[in-house]
Every structure is written in structure tokens, then in C-alpha cells.
Amino acid sequence: MAADPRFLKYVDEHQDDYINRLAQAVAIPSVSGNISYVKDVEAMADFLISQLESLGVKTQRRPIGTHELEGKEVDLPPVVIGEIGNDPKKKTLLIYGHYDVQPALLEDGWLYPPFELTKDPEGTGKLYGRGSTDDKGPVLGWLNVLEAHKNLGLELPVNMKMCFEGMEENGSENLDKFIESEKDKFFTGIDCMCISDNYWLDTKTPCLTYGLRGINYYEIRISGPGRDLHSGVFGGTVHEPMTDLIAIMSKLVTPTGEILVPGIKELIAPVTADEQAKFEAIHFEMKDIHDAVGADVTISNDTVKTLMGRMRNPSLSLHGIEGAFSAVGSKTVIPASIKGKFSIRLVPNLTVKEVTELVVKYVEDEFKKLGSKNKCEVVLTHGGEPWLADPNHYSYRAAHKATEAVYGQAPDYTREGGSIPVTLDFANILNLNVLLLPVGRGDDGAHSTNEKIDTDNYIRGTKLLGSYMYELAAISKE
């Protein structure tokens, strides 16, 4: 069922109101990772609540405990939950967004003050500002939808529940506990979930995102000498931890990206025909990645292989070494105790646990082969599972139709190479299909200087979210 044409017309006619609302939100510097912005994060929660209440959403401001920020114990930003509509004949949609933002300082290279939403004077339609696309723009997209319906006197086609947090950019602390604790209370009766907190792959093609890679981050810790040694005095007489570490690190991955830890490749789920088709349909040129990287250093020049390398295959990156000489210049030190850091991106059917067992066994075996008197241990410092949704679920089919209606083309089906941990928390704790429905473009620069959202994406994004709601209401669950 296409969206009510009065809704679409209203959106077109109220673009300035919507941009105004975004300007108000961007003006509140709700930086969650910095003690001096604690009040602003709270103010942003209040702003959101007052907006939601004025649009008829029954809202709650929920404390979720305290945390340490720059050495001080402070309240965590509240979780804002809300609901509107409870017609048992309608589907119930859960949406999530975050009202906090990354830090931003004008002197870091911003063209305009980061907390003043600024229209590109060259008329491109770009709206610059911290949080414009991550994640205030998409969150306000939903508020715009509600405002249109309220002012037009239109009934919403679905019941909605909402969950907004203010700690996403600083680790989403305690959100998992909150979801767990409300699992059988607030979070009941939900049919499916939609999150708009990622981006198109390029700058032209709307997409639906149905997968995320997980990540296991490891440290290989090697030690032996009781203190750092001088290579003139001790070079040639002792087992040097750096030599051992480099030997082990060199056995993890080949220069063409092949993971050498035995058993990992075998765990990768085989590619289905449907998946293959979805990857082949993605709008992507090698130029896109060469531009993003700043050079042609891609392992393959095949677009499907490259996309699968990013989205559906595991990868292993060596990040660096803690405790070795890392400054400019020439220091003749034999470091006594070092930590080599690497991570493996996980995809189905790799699990944190199985991969760790394989990695630990392999590193220990390879270290034994070195015949070194040093000590070696390998430690998982962080583990996050991969996630994959069913892209043929009715929620995705509804979003597909909405995209065609708003953009005149079918969406690409993408996966993210990185992780968005809250997705897994909602999906696993509430056992829900989660749709990642991006609003912004691949070049929006979330987390960078000069973050922006294009006016067209903001306005069509509002239509997209509203249209998705209508399609979702109408679509068969089978």
C-alpha cells in the first residue's frame, strides 16, 4: 500500500520546517564522550521528549545507571522510550536511534561551526553539522512523519514503539541490560524493527542493509627479558621478543588477505544463489573504493569479489605493536615485553568462541615451533558476533517497495563490513528481524569533520520512512 498522497505532499511543502527542526537539534552539542557536554546530552534528551510528547507519543525518560567519564562518576544519558498507537489489528514497529553525537571542534577543519546547521552556500543542498546524518537527521525523519500525520489528521497505519539512547557514540553502556530488563514489559508485542543509523554504499543508490561483520580483537603478548635491552650489548645473545612476535604475526594472513589460521575458512557459510544475485546487483564501481582509499591498492579488481571481501568474508588486519619503538628516529632497543594487535572480522558461521579456539591453538603451536625461551600468550580483548537478517522478511519487502516508490528504483542489498553492536542486542534479546534502512549517503562523513546530510536525502528519507510504514502495514507476513 503506497503512502497516503497527502502525507507526501505535506512533506514537500514543509521542507523548511523540517530543516528548522534539524537545526534546533544540531544546535544542542550532545557529545556523549566528554564530561563538559553532560548537560547538553541531557538537554538533547529533553528536547526529544518535548517534541515527541507534542506529537502525541507517550514518552518515558529512563535512567540506566552511572558510568565513569574522564575520571568522574556521572549519570548515563537516559534512554528515551515512547509509544503511539496500540490497535491490536495493526502491526507494531520498533524504531531505534541515538541522540548523542561524536565530538567536533571548528579548529579540526570544519568549514562552518559544527553545531550550527549550515546550508552549503553553493546550493548543492548539503546541510553541514555534527549529528546531521549521525543520527539526528534520521531520528527527526520519524518525527517529521508523525508531525505530518498529526497536522493532517491522518491515522498512523502501524503502532509504533521507540527507543532512543544517548550513549551510542560512547559504547552504548547498559543499553543491553535495559533491553533485557524491559524484554517482557515495554518491548512486548513488537512485530519487527527498523534502525536508520548506517549509510548508502555510494552517493546515488538507496539500499537495505541485512548483515554486519563481527569482530574478534586479539593481543599476542610476548615477554622474556626483565627489562628493555641495548641491541649492541645483547643483540645476538638472547631470544628477542620482537623477532618472535613478527614471526607469529607473519603467519596470520597473506599479503593477498588469505587468513592462515587453519579451520576458519571452513566455517564460512556457502554463498547461496540468492546472495550471489544480491551481490551482483549492487551498484558499485572499483573507482568508488579507489577514491575512498585514495589509491588503487585493491586486492582484486572484480567488484563482486571486492564487495564480498568487505561484506561477507572474514578478514584479518594487523594493527600495530604496543611496547616496541614507535617514535621517529633510530633507537637501538630490544623491547622486553610487547603486544601485537590484530583483529578478525567475523561472518556467518564464524563465532567468537570457535574462532578464538582456533586462533589460540594456532598461535600456541606456531610459537612452540620457534623454539624461543620467551613467553607467549594470545588474548581476546573484545569479541562481537556477526549478524545476518533475512532479507526476504516482510519488513525488508516493505522497505523494498517503499524505496521503489520514493526513489523510483529497487534498493541495493548491502552488508556492513564493520559492526553496530546495538543491532545484535535488539535482534538477539528480543528475537526480532531488524531492518537497517539508511537515510544518508556514503560520503556523509559521520564521525569526520564536515559531517553533512543532503537536503534531498533528509526530505526523501522522511518520505521513505513514512512509506515504509504504509507498506509494512499492508504487506502479508508470509
Added chain:
Amino acid sequence: MAADPRFLKYVDEHQDDYINRLAQAVAIPSVSGNISYVKDVEAMADFLISQLESLGVKTQRRPIGTHELEGKEVDLPPVVIGEIGNDPKKKTLLIYGHYDVQPALLEDGWLYPPFELTKDPEGTGKLYGRGSTDDKGPVLGWLNVLEAHKNLGLELPVNMKMCFEGMEENGSENLDKFIESEKDKFFTGIDCMCISDNYWLDTKTPCLTYGLRGINYYEIRISGPGRDLHSGVFGGTVHEPMTDLIAIMSKLVTPTGEILVPGIKELIAPVTADEQAKFEAIHFEMKDIHDAVGADVTISNDTVKTLMGRMRNPSLSLHGIEGAFSAVGSKTVIPASIKGKFSIRLVPNLTVKEVTELVVKYVEDEFKKLGSKNKCEVVLTHGGEPWLADPNHYSYRAAHKATEAVYGQAPDYTREGGSIPVTLDFANILNLNVLLLPVGRGDDGAHSTNEKIDTDNYIRGTKLLGSYMYELAAISKE
């Protein structure tokens, strides 16, 4: 010819005077690497000159140009040269020492103020203070010798020339140019040279040092992406510079210290029977190195192999990586541009040039094998040749006899695993046999907190230097 017994007796009877002289010298904080001590370094030169002059040495204070210190252009500390005696029937001995010291701050963990010579209250005879052993103690040893002879009215058995610098701890800048420029002037008519600026191998056995390893320091620079990348987005799609670098670094040396660069092993001079005998005679226990290292991580448990590993074989150490993630924590970065640092200690017949040619060719060949689109270059950032003196030269034979006379035992014949660049400058520019005749013990802690010299080493060191002078005067040049 043994030393004049009156000289030896005088030394025993004037220990307090000698310790007093050392206390005066240590009280001048002549730190050459710090702008706030420039005046003190000058004051130390003046102190040395006035002492030398009062002992009958014809002295010159020679400026050697300027340098930049902490951003300011200042005069280099002067070179102090002196001569005493010019009897054509006597041999002429050149001695070198340095009057500058390493920085020292009480709060770094010194037991006593570093610029106040302090006797260990527990009566061990240790004299704590910055410069006590490196190199003020040994330099004053010579002054003590001169004082004894002057006060006793004894004639010196050799002519002496002296060269003292104030920049040794900060790179000996321009000293090579000074030696070159005075090669046919001040530095003429010299038979041999003695430097006391290194240490016994252990704490009990006097030694003569006849070799130094050289060093080539290299950076392997790998770059490709135009900027640092996020491993979630780009892991699995691009050639990562870290993967390439670790692969190359792993091919340089084995965990048991074998250098893998082809051609280097073949350049090592074969061990002669005399060398073998000298190594086997060295007083050394594996416990010595295990204590120094703080753990048993030696490649071999054979003392001769261990000593040769330190002194007469090349070694390759991997020091670290510049530009990779090196902090505490877990950052998922793919570094775009990195520099792997390693050095090779050189021994005869390895040369800076030949080794560099072998290293560059090998690294380039190995990099090609990787099939990476990144760029790789290997750069020699510093090169220093190895040095080896003839340990059967008459100067060494004289020092051997002097050691037996003063210590009642033959000296060990050692080499240093590190480099002392001034040794090569004197040896090569002036074409001289250089004797390294240490005064202090292996645990003196030059460059560390709580640097000390033992009273016994300082006093017997004075006798040793004087006795060496007598033996040198008498010994046949054949």
C-alpha cells in the same frame, strides 16, 4: 718496566686527595645535551684546563664551531688539547676522554643528589655521582698520575698528548673534523693511543678491549592507501601495508638469531686460533648475562658462543614500527604508511656499503614476491663500520703487563657489542693502534641512575694507567 714504586706508594697515600678531585669534577653538571647546562659544560672545560696547567701540561682550548641545541644556535663545547714532554727518545702516547656527562635528575630515582659525589654509607667503597665512571673518573685517573709525578719530582717515562671533548654524550659533533684538521699538526709524532671510556665485562676481572661492532640502522617504508583506513570497511579488500611489512620483517632474522639476508654470513672473517683462545679465556658465566637480562632467555647456554654472539658475530634486531597503532587499547585501524625499523651489528669483514647492498636487494626481491600494490623502500638511516685492533700490538702487551702488576692477574681480552664512534675516528684518521683500557666495572651504570665508580677501581685504575705508561716506555715495538 714496572712502575716506579714511589709512584704506587704516593697513590695509596693520596686517595683522599684523588677522591676530592673527583668530587670537584662531579659537582660541575656538564650535561652536553641540554641548553640549561651550556655554562656548566664550559666551566668543566675551564676546570680541566686549570688542573692540567697546574700539573705542567701545555693546554689549548679549541673552539670547534656551533650547533643547534633545543632550537638555539650555541657554541659546541671546546676541545681541550694538551701535551707534556717532547723527548724524541721516548714514545708518545695519545689519550682521549670526555668531560661532558649524561643528564641526571634526583627524581629519576637517584639515591643521592647526582652532582654530589657520595660515598656509600654502607662502606662498600662505591662513589655515586653522574660522571663518576663515565668519563670523569678515568680522565682524572690520568691527572692523578701526573700529580704524583710532579709532586715526587719524577720524570714521565713517555711523552703525552691529550684530547678531551665535551660532546661525547651528544654525538661528538665536529670532533672528526677537528682530528682531520689537526692530523698533520697537533696529532703528529704519536706512537699509539689509549682510551678509558668503556667497562669490564663483569665486576671482578680487568680487561683490554680490542674490538667494537659497527651498526647499520634501516627503515623499511611501506605505503599505499592515501589515508589510514577502518578495518571494518576496508579489511579484506586492500593490500594492507602492515601485512606486507610484517611479512618482510619476518624474513630478516630467525628466532634463534640467524640473519637471513643472503651473503652476510659469508662476509664474516673466520675465527683464528688466537681469537678462539682469547674468547675461551674470558671470565664469564651464563649467570652474568642472565642477571643482566633479568631472565634466562639466552639463545645458547655456552659461554663462548654467547660471548661471540655479542662481540664477534653480526646480529639483527627488530626495534619497532613507526606509524602503526602503538598505544594501549584496541584500535581497528589499517595504517596507511609505516616504517619498520631494524639494525644490523657489523663485524669484520662486513662493511656498511656491502651489507646495505645485500639488504636493499634482498628486501626488494622479497617485496616483489608478495605481489602487493603498495610501495616499499628500504633506507639506511645510519651506518657505522666495525673496528678491530691488533691485540698483540705492543701497546696491548704493555697494558697486559700493567694489569698483571696492578691486579695480579692477566686481563680478559674483550670486544664491545656496541659502537664507540670516536674510536674509529682516531684509529682511521690518524692510522693508530687504539687501546681501550677500561677503569670501571660492568655494573657501574654509566647512563643510568646511581652511576658509580668503586674507590678500588678509581685508585687501582690510577695505578693501572701509570703502570701502563711505564710498561709502554720499556716495551719493544717488535
